[in-house]
Amino acid sequence: MKINTKDLLSGIILILFAVIGYWLNQDHALGTARRMGPGYMPMLTFVILVGIGGIVFLLALFSGPNPLENWTRGEILAVPAAIIAFFATYFIVAGLNIFQGNYYVLGSAIFVACLVLAIPPGWRALGLVHAGFSLFGLLLEQGGLMLALVGCIVVSSVADPDHRPKGVLGMIIFLCVLCWWVFIKELDIRVNVWPQFL
Amino acid sequence: MELLINNLGHGFAVALTVNNILFCLLGCLIGTAIGVLPGIGPVATISLLLPITFGQPATTAIIMLAGIYYGAQYGGSTTAILLNLPGEVSSVVTTLEGYKMARNGRAGAALTIAALGSFFAGTCATILVAASGPLLTSVALSFGPADYFSLMLLGLIISAVLAQGSVLKSIGMVVLGVALGLVGTDVQTGQQRFTFGVPELSDGVGFVSLAMGMFGIAEIILNLERPEQRSVLAAKVGSLFLTKEEFRRAVPSVLRGTLVGSMLGILPGGGAALSSFASYMMERKMSRGRHEFGNGAIEGVAGPESANNAASQTSFIPLLTLGIPANAVMALMVGALIIQGIQPGPRMVEAQPDLFWGLIASMWIGNLMLLVINLPMIGMWVKLLQVPYKYLYPSILVFCAIGVYSISNNVFDVYQTVLFGFVGYIFSKLKMEPAPLLIGFVLGPMMEEHLRRAMLLSRGDVMVFVERPISASMLAIGAVAMIAMMLPSLRKGKDKALAE
Numbered sequence: 001m002k003i004n005t006k007d008l009l010s011g012i013i014l015i016l017f018a019v020i021g022y023w024l025n026q027d028h029a030l031g032t033a034r035r036m037g038p039g040y041m042p043m044l045t046f047v048i049l050v051g052i053g054g055i056v057f058l059l060a061l062f063s064g065p066n067p068l069e070n071w072t073r074g075e076i077l078a079v080p081a082a083i084i085a086f087f088a089t090y091f092i093v094a095g096l097n098i099f100q101g102n103y104y105v106l107g108s109a110i111f112v113a114c115l116v117l118a119i120p121p122g123w124r125a126l127g128l129v130h131a132g133f134s135l136f137g138l139l140l141e142q143g144g145l146m147l148a149l150v151g152c153i154v155v156s157s158v159a160d161p162d163h164r165p166k167g168v169l170g171m172i173i174f175l176c177v178l179c180w181w182v183f184i185k186e187l188d189i190r191v192n193v194w195p196q197f198l
Numbered sequence: 199m200e201l202l203i204n205n206l207g208h209g210f211a212v213a214l215t216v217n218n219i220l221f222c223l224l225g226c227l228i229g230t231a232i233g234v235l236p237g238i239g240p241v242a243t244i245s246l247l248l249p250i251t252f253g254q255p256a257t258t259a260i261i262m263l264a265g266i267y268y269g270a271q272y273g274g275s276t277t278a279i280l281l282n283l284p285g286e287v288s289s290v291v292t293t294l295e296g297y298k299m300a301r302n303g304r305a306g307a308a309l310t311i312a313a314l315g316s317f318f319a320g321t322c323a324t325i326l327v328a329a330s331g332p333l334l335t336s337v338a339l340s341f342g343p344a345d346y347f348s349l350m351l352l353g354l355i356i357s358a359v360l361a362q363g364s365v366l367k368s369i370g371m372v373v374l375g376v377a378l379g380l381v382g383t384d385v386q387t388g389q390q391r392f393t394f395g396v397p398e399l400s401d402g403v404g405f406v407s408l409a410m411g412m413f414g415i416a417e418i419i420l421n422l423e424r425p426e427q428r429s430v431l432a433a434k435v436g437s438l439f440l441t442k443e444e445f446r447r448a449v450p451s452v453l454r455g456t457l458v459g460s461m462l463g464i465l466p467g468g469g470a471a472l473s474s475f476a477s478y479m480m481e482r483k484m485s486r487g488r489h490e491f492g493n494g495a496i497e498g499v500a501g502p503e504s505a506n507n508a509a510s511q512t513s514f515i516p517l518l519t520l521g522i523p524a525n526a527v528m529a530l531m532v533g534a535l536i537i538q539g540i541q542p543g544p545r546m547v548e549a550q551p552d553l554f555w556g557l558i559a560s561m562w563i564g565n566l567m568l569l570v571i572n573l574p575m576i577g578m579w580v581k582l583l584q585v586p587y588k589y590l591y592p593s594i595l596v597f598c599a600i601g602v603y604s605i606s607n608n609v610f611d612v613y614q615t616v617l618f619g620f621v622g623y624i625f626s627k628l629k630m631e632p633a634p635l636l637i638g639f640v641l642g643p644m645m646e647e648h649l650r651r652a653m654l655l656s657r658g659d660v661m662v663f664v665e666r667p668i669s670a671s672m673l674a675i676g677a678v679a680m681i682a683m684m685l686p687s688l689r690k691g692k693d694k695a696l697a698e
Contacts, residue, residue, distance in 0.1 A: 034658030038384035125422035136599040137612030189604040
């Protein structure tokens, strides 16, 4: 059989999404065709989606070959490791109960998981760009805009091996000034600029 | 006719206020910049700048966002011609003949015809939008809920059919987008759907987070994984003037490109990229210089560049008259309008004359500005290309981050964006197109409302969709389009057109 792996996975994603959605939709009243309840349109959507996903899946069995890029051992291991890291951090931070609200638990779990994912070189860009982005969210409200910018820029610039410390420093200064001017001075968004704990 | 002139006069009065001119100029400058820079497109930029426009009045915001879109079409040609590097998808075909012209020492001429052709096409398209707007609106006002539902369904089908890659997968993406659009509070009963108890989700999945994650963040990662392409400048820009012979050859191509672009721009799923491909194919078959294709034929620059600019403007027609987005950029415009408290639809021309006519007038003003921005200042844009991507992407990232946070001053939106960044990355690795998803996401909630209303009016009879002539013909067109794309011969033609 000539399997088109990319399409096969696409089909599985569509079917999974539809099945989970259909299952969650059990809580909503369907209503009748004349007076549709909140569950009617979701039901229609998920039924169509499962149908399309099914066709994509079946056609993929014969339309290949179209394999995925080969993953190295490190890349394969990093994915479950990142998922474990996510849940471990989530429960540890939730258990520590230091910070309340503002999705600190969720944010730190995402941040740690992204860092773990970035260990093999193949996932470095994927992991570090997202890690930088979530670090921004973590630092913003307590650490202030400037600290969040520095964190985001430093982490995400590691993703490109060409970066040198001097260039990163210059970029930090430039972007901090630019963002201060655009977002604080001109647009006046409501956010702390400097760390709160100082 | 007189009414049209009056309305346009009103539009110019709106567009020529200092604030609006400034924002139009800003939009055009940003558009040209991202057009010149490969690796960042109009969808990512507009979603990036959406939050910044919230503080402005709706008209000003839309004028600026529109400027980014058509500005990008101008800027995209510069890199295509000088560096053989398409700055945008819509200028991929310009590299074929444009770069050859540059190597023949006629880079200046190629840039000039690209800018002049775009300006001519932009002017024609602006007039078309102005003339067809009120006309289509009066038609649209007679639409019932059933007709609306079918029209949106048709829009979704065609946008999936014309998208790159597999039609079936694109339809799957559209439906997935509709499904994501279901999250949030049900409008009629107030019940929370698929919110998992997260209060932030009761307004639905964040539109800006979705667009930024899938188009902005995922794009950055894919660009980082790809080795950076740097080709050297082919030659000096040279004389910007066209020879008489070049001018004579280019004129019919510009006319044909404008026509093709204007028509394809109106189609859902059409837009700049598709029309420049179509125009290129047409020029290669029909123009007088067709035997010179491959050696730097001016027709191969004049046609596609006119077409993509015409299309980027006429794609506003379905949005402004029917409230239906024709492509991903227009889906963002719908988002921008809704956030501003304006429901896009046929009543917009009447209810928001400032916005409608002001936008049209600003398009023409913007085109004029772009002519100046691009031709004499070409050297400045070439300099911009020397900024390496490693300095560019952290800047894009922090602007994304601040922008997404400032929508509702909530870090949840930041984490939502991370999620969609991962999803967008996986999708692009599996060749699942995000553009149809975005259109489905925007249209989904509107479709649900019209479906419910139509079924209530018809007392639960599904036949209403076939009995109403407007609705029936929409469904028929949709069915024909779907069947046509299932035919192997046509599908190959599309793949070929999009692959080149």
